[in-house]
Amino acid sequence: GLLEAMFPFCCTDNATSSGAEVLEGPKDLNAKVSASVVDRLSPAAFFGTSSGVSSRCFCGEVEIQLPAKPNEQIVDHSPDSRRWQGGASAWLNVYWATDIVVKGELVSFSKTLDLNRKSCAKCFGKVCVEYVQDSKVGIPGGTIQPNPYQPDWHQSYSSRCIPMIDGVDKKDGKKLVLEKDETDLVAVDILKAKGACLCGKIRIKLRQKPFLSYCDHSDECRAMTGSSVSLLHAVEDAEISGEFNSFAKSGSSTEYLTCSACHSPLGMKLPDRMLISGSLFDQRFAAEVDIQLQFAVHQPLSYGLRYLDVPPELGGQGQVWMGTPPPQVVVVVPRKEPRKEPLGIDIDRTDPDICIIKGVKGGPLAGKIPPNSRLLEVNGKSGEAKAMVFALQEVAQQNGKLSLKIQEPLLEKLHISHSDRMTSFGVRRPLGLHLAHNPGSVGLIVEDVQSGAVAYADHPIQAGQRIVGVDGVRSSKADDLLALLQRDGDMEMEVMSWP
Numbered sequence: 001g002l003l004e005a006m007f008p009f010c011c012t013d014n015a016t017s018s019g020a021e022v023l024e025g026p027k028d029l030n031a032k033v034s035a036s037v038v039d040r041l042s043p044a045a046f047f048g049t050s051s052g053v054s055s056r057c058f059c060g061e062v063e064i065q066l067p068a069k070p071n072e073q074i075v076d077h078s079p080d081s082r083r084w085q086g087g088a089s090a091w092l093n094v095y096w097a098t099d100i101v102v103k104g105e106l107v108s109f110s111k112t113l114d115l116n117r118k119s120c121a122k123c124f125g126k127v128c129v130e131y132v133q134d135s136k137v138g139i140p141g142g143t144i145q146p147n148p149y150q151p152d153w154h155q156s157y158s159s160r161c162i163p164m165i166d167g168v169d170k171k172d173g174k175k176l177v178l179e180k181d182e183t184d185l186v187a188v189d190i191l192k193a194k195g196a197c198l199c200g201k202i203r204i205k206l207r208q209k210p211f212l213s214y215c216d217h218s219d220e221c222r223a224m225t226g227s228s229v230s231l232l233h234a235v236e237d238a239e240i241s242g243e244f245n246s247f248a249k250s251g252s253s254t255e256y257l258t259c260s261a262c263h264s265p266l267g268m269k270l271p272d273r274m275l276i277s278g279s280l281f282d283q284r285f286a287a288e289v290d291i292q293l294q295f296a297v298h299q300p301l302s303y304g305l306r307y308l309d310v311p312p313e314l315g316g317q318g319q320v321w322m323g324t325p326p327p328q329v330v331v332v333v334p335r336k337e338p339r340k341e342p343l344g345i346d347i348d349r350t351d352p353d354i355c356i357i358k359g360v361k362g363g364p365l366a367g368k369i370p371p372n373s374r375l376l377e378v379n380g381k382s383g384e385a386k387a388m389v390f391a392l393q394e395v396a397q398q399n400g401k402l403s404l405k406i407q408e409p410l411l412e413k414l415h416i417s418h419s420d421r422m423t424s425f426g427v428r429r430p431l432g433l434h435l436a437h438n439p440g441s442v443g444l445i446v447e448d449v450q451s452g453a454v455a456y457a458d459h460p461i462q463a464g465q466r467i468v469g470v471d472g473v474r475s476s477k478a479d480d481l482l483a484l485l486q487r488d489g490d491m492e493m494e495v496m497s498w499p
Contacts, residue, residue: 055143058125058224058256059249062104064139070095073141075164075228078156082279083198084109084117085126085140086265087227088162088215088301089154092129092138093147100137102127109262111198117263123247124258124265126226140226142297149228149297161278162215162231162285162301190233195280197264202242204266204280210235212313213278213285215301218292224256225265228297231278231285232267234314238276240266293321305411320413328376333364333402343396345369349385350441351464354498357406358442370408372442374498377405409496411468414454414461416491421453429453431485433461437478443468443496444481461495469494 055064070093076082081090105121116130129138141147154160157170157177170177190213195204210233221230243260246269257266267276278285287302291310300306300321310316344363348356355375360366376382378391379402395402421429432452435444443466454461461467468474470484471492485491 053144053146055127055139056145056223057104057120057123057127057143059120059123059247061122062102062106062120062125062127064103064128065101066093066139066144067095067099070139071136073151074138075151075154075168076156077154077158077160079159079282080111080198081129081156082159082161083196083264084262085227086225086230086277086279087142087221088229088231088279088285089160089164089227090129090138091141091149091151091226091228093141093144094131094136094138097130097135097137100128100139107263109199111262117198119258119263123224123256124245124263125224142222142226142228161281161283162287164298164301166298190281190283190286193281193283195276197242197259197262197266197280199259199262199264201261202240202244202259202264202266204241204276205239206233206235206276207237207239208235210276212311213288214311215287215290216292217290217296219295221292222295222297229290229301231287232275233278235274235276238267238274290321291316305413318413328405328407331365331368331404331406333368343392343402345392347375347385347389347392348438348440348442349389350436350438351445352385353464355385355388356442356498358440364402365404369404369406372409372496373406374409375404375406377403379403407498409498412495412497414493414495416453416493418490421488421491433485435467435482439478440476441478442466444478461493462497465495465497467493468496 053066053068055066056062072094074092074094076090076092078090082088084090106118106127107121107124108116108118110116114132116132118127118130119125120127126140126143128140130136131138141149151166151168153169153171154164155171158172190206191209193206196202212234214232214234216230216232217228218230221232222228240257244266245258245260245263246255247258248255253271255269257269258264259266264280265277266280267274269275289311290296290300290302290306291314292308293300293306294308305311306321307316308319308321310318312318342363343365344361345365346358346361348358357369357371357373357375359371360369375388375392378388379395381387381391382405383391416431421431430452431454432450433446433454434448434450436447437444446461446463446465446467448463449455449461467481467485470481471487473480473484474494475481475484485493
């Protein structure tokens, strides 16, 4: 049975890493160009500065005056676009070339004659993509102020390296792609993968596993790449072959590295570490956390913790953002014959309302379901924990495919300060938690939150959530967690839920 505890005292083109040679074209195809080259296509007299909308490169030397609204806003997931911008995707506002004015010195790179990619000649920050045949220009969205993230569609979505669940149409050519279908995304061992820039002259290999792989939503990364979010591997060192540029803002110890030929962002060099761009690798980016979410233009991309600032691994305070839940995804296992081997699913149904898959031990679902995912549907059938277990038993020996709809847990941190735990008269408040657990259950289930220290916290725990860690310590044993909850002083709880 359940053990209940009251606490009176506590609480587009498919490039590969082999590299492609630059096509021979006009003499100035990959040379420095002055503003006048673009200005003759977009005279200031046509547009002027009345809209108040502008784009600037990372260092501010290049400025583009823009119309009030773009013709369209797209998010391009093609490997070439991703490599050149250095983000999760290329976020672009598209305008007619005659409607913009560019001021400042640029460098240009073209892998193919139909696309001309331009960067600042000083900082090599992203400036624009010229669509030669269409007489249009794509301006990286992250360099535009103001510029709300409101894409009309995502293109080349089948080439994505990370899911972007935002309700906007996803296309592969003219074909629509379902954004919930992520079963084709397979994370590759990053130590076996080799990264390359757009032109292929830079090759990168990580020497050790990153101590953190994350999505960075900071203004600085967005200004450098123009992407909505940067994907970064934090490592002590990396093997980089080929010539590259280095740029640092005045007074800053952070060096921004770009390929000297195609100007693809390679990452950043800090005094104590390197940050390597995850967009250089043709594989799924396994994001562990999102950081700098106070600057985000869209929802987080990782299924892990989300930070308003910088996590402790990177020297920050680690203020956790209480945010958007992970999306629901479908895992499909095709089955042509009755399968004799067990599914290997370890179920927690301590809470009768929800069914949690603690893990998978072998069987056809091995490696397909993240730990502690909530089971929502079995072959289209939904229900409470008992009904889900029955549905699994029912299909275990049946023919045909097995389709499971799951949702990974949302992990959040709740800080209880010493002042939260004391009344104005110096009397200690209880945490006010009514908890339950079973042997083998995932964490301590919060059945009720009563008057106490937890209710005084900025983001109080809610019934149905589970406490899986206290003060950085995780344990599968309920007694360990209960003992940690009875400590005095400040306390940080790690809370799991499936909103």
